[in-house]
Amino acid sequence: MDAIGSIGVVETRQWCFAEPPDELKLRSGASIGPVDVAYETYGELTPERDNAVLICHALSGDAHVAGRHSPDDPKAGWWDVMIGPGKGIDTDRYFVICSNCIGGCKGSTGPSSINPATGRPYGLDFPMVTMQDMVKVQHALVKEHLGVDRLLCVTGGSMGGMQVLQWAIDYPEMVVSAIPIATTSRLSAQGIAFDEVGRQAIYGDPDWNNGDYHDGTPPARGLGVARMVGHITYLSDRSMREKFGRGLQDREEVGYDFGPPDFQVESYLRYKGDSFVARFDANSYLYITKAMDYFDLEADYGSLVNAFSGVRGRFLVISYTGDWLFPTYQSKEIVRALQANGVVTTFCELASDYGHDAFLLEDEQLAQVIREFLRHQQRSVREQRA
Amino acid sequence: MPVRLDYQLIEAYVEPGSNVLDLGCGDGTLLDQLVQEKGCTGLGVDSDLDQVHQCIARGVPVYHGDMLEAMGMFEERRFDCVVLSQTLQQTSEPDRVVQEMLRVGRRAIISLPNFGHWRVRLQLLLRGRMPVTGVLPYSWYETPNIHLLTIKDFFRFCREQGVHVLDTIYLSARYRSLPGFMANLFGSMAIFVVERAQEAGDGRQKPKDEE
Numbered sequence: 001m002d003a004i005g006s007i008g009v010v011e012t013r014q015w016c017f018a019e020p021p022d023e024l025k026l027r028s029g030a031s032i033g034p035v036d037v038a039y040e041t042y043g044e045l046t047p048e049r050d051n052a053v054l055i056c057h058a059l060s061g062d063a064h065v066a067g068r069h070s071p072d073d074p075k076a077g078w079w080d081v082m083i084g085p086g087k088g089i090d091t092d093r094y095f096v097i098c099s100n101c102i103g104g105c106k107g108s109t110g111p112s113s114i115n116p117a118t119g120r121p122y123g124l125d126f127p128m129v130t131m132q133d134m135v136k137v138q139h140a141l142v143k144e145h146l147g148v149d150r151l152l153c154v155t156g157g158s159m160g161g162m163q164v165l166q167w168a169i170d171y172p173e174m175v176v177s178a179i180p181i182a183t184t185s186r187l188s189a190q191g192i193a194f195d196e197v198g199r200q201a202i203y204g205d206p207d208w209n210n211g212d213y214h215d216g217t218p219p220a221r222g223l224g225v226a227r228m229v230g231h232i233t234y235l236s237d238r239s240m241r242e243k244f245g246r247g248l249q250d251r252e253e254v255g256y257d258f259g260p261p262d263f264q265v266e267s268y269l270r271y272k273g274d275s276f277v278a279r280f281d282a283n284s285y286l287y288i289t290k291a292m293d294y295f296d297l298e299a300d301y302g303s304l305v306n307a308f309s310g311v312r313g314r315f316l317v318i319s320y321t322g323d324w325l326f327p328t329y330q331s332k333e334i335v336r337a338l339q340a341n342g343v344v345t346t347f348c349e350l351a352s353d354y355g356h357d358a359f360l361l362e363d364e365q366l367a368q369v370i371r372e373f374l375r376h377q378q379r380s381v382r383e384q385r386a
Numbered sequence: 387m388p389v390r391l392d393y394q395l396i397e398a399y400v401e402p403g404s405n406v407l408d409l410g411c412g413d414g415t416l417l418d419q420l421v422q423e424k425g426c427t428g429l430g431v432d433s434d435l436d437q438v439h440q441c442i443a444r445g446v447p448v449y450h451g452d453m454l455e456a457m458g459m460f461e462e463r464r465f466d467c468v469v470l471s472q473t474l475q476q477t478s479e480p481d482r483v484v485q486e487m488l489r490v491g492r493r494a495i496i497s498l499p500n501f502g503h504w505r506v507r508l509q510l511l512l513r514g515r516m517p518v519t520g521v522l523p524y525s526w527y528e529t530p531n532i533h534l535l536t537i538k539d540f541f542r543f544c545r546e547q548g549v550h551v552l553d554t555i556y557l558s559a560r561y562r563s564l565p566g567f568m569a570n571l572f573g574s575m576a577i578f579v580v581e582r583a584q585e586a587g588d589g590r591q592k593p594k595d596e597e
Contacts, residue, residue, distance in 0.1 A: 332451070346442060348438050349435075
């Protein structure tokens, strides 16, 4: 039995491609280049190059999915509970890859990057990017830079799950298996609605200045409120009740004023908003939420069944009972369309009182399901070769 | 009835290389055997998360959810064979379940505990209480068996539903094979292989539904 633990100290690396004139062509028709990609890898790629697992991050994620950036780094990567020696995605077995999406702000080219044409940050001159574009950049990284032709698995939750679906559609020959978690084939009206509230909070912040704030103060207030709204959608009535109830924050009774927060839940959301502002770019938030809003496989391919017509890999689709942002019925729609195409698909609805964020929490049932599924994929790949 | 014996008998009715839907698949044992030993492909369905975990651990593809909902995903004749082992009496709409099985599958294999067994009859008659037996081990208040039936009931049901019975196996409480005329009184369990009546081939011998 392997020791379960942290992958240890890791580093984010950079790769640059699409140097002009070979710019990256985006779905919108625009081109962009050069494109920086921030990525991390853990574990060893086998000589047969058959053990690569690609992780796709969600809205606020980045390439730093596991481990720590220094021995005294207080914060581990965003899915450290899942990835490491002996964990659900075992770095002793698999070569794990994760990159920051295009449009992001954690090392990959996005609206806060310098526009080579002007020498200033892109701001709103940054072209609109889609899930397809994000996947296209990951594909270039995996294939051209890392020399991996087949991915044993592509997995991710929420927006990461959208990318998993897009991967299986755009590069079916490369995807041996796929695990989309707590995701959808097209963002619901409710999902778009919450994204729009977040964007309006940013637009309404005078510091936003139409996206041109790089010489002044960033729109911290707007981005903070956007994050607060977003965070509510990742929780659930039950998890908030259990975590905070009506508990008061550093006081014995309510203040009957508009000063410091009365309730713990207010204080928590303010903290979440403030800490997000310190690590995230407001324009990236706008671009990435737009990319999620535009994601609609049915519209893109006529029908979801049609969208999956070329898919070859095996699927494990996972949803959570407590997720009201990407509810189970949306995962079942994916399963139904995959089954209609004869794709070997397992569907599993995990029980959780938490909301959409459940997949990011320490959850042995998710780890176990992923661990077993991956083992079978690896075994069948090796049997096929033998 | 040991589950394994039930599976063994069911397995014998599944053609090699078939595409099989196993409703209430449990831990995936039957499908796993069919894949390993008969080169079948298939999908399990179970509403119990722990069982679904077991299927994933075995590498058996599984749908976690309701069986009617699961069958609703599929077009007609998607499967060569649909299996329902010891579960029909636990479903809330057995008639819809059987009709759906024969819509998505060419054939269905259904195994049942027989409520017509003499011990069951005697318990109710003499003791005046709900029967509790080896294949029906639950008290009335905790039983998942909400639609109990006898072998005779099943034949009648098939006639009414336009379902043709291709083959049967009747087993005693000691798992001995029984002839049809004794089945409803002495059989504790039955396995039926059925298909839609309009597809019944000619010249097949019709099993007798006698007591």
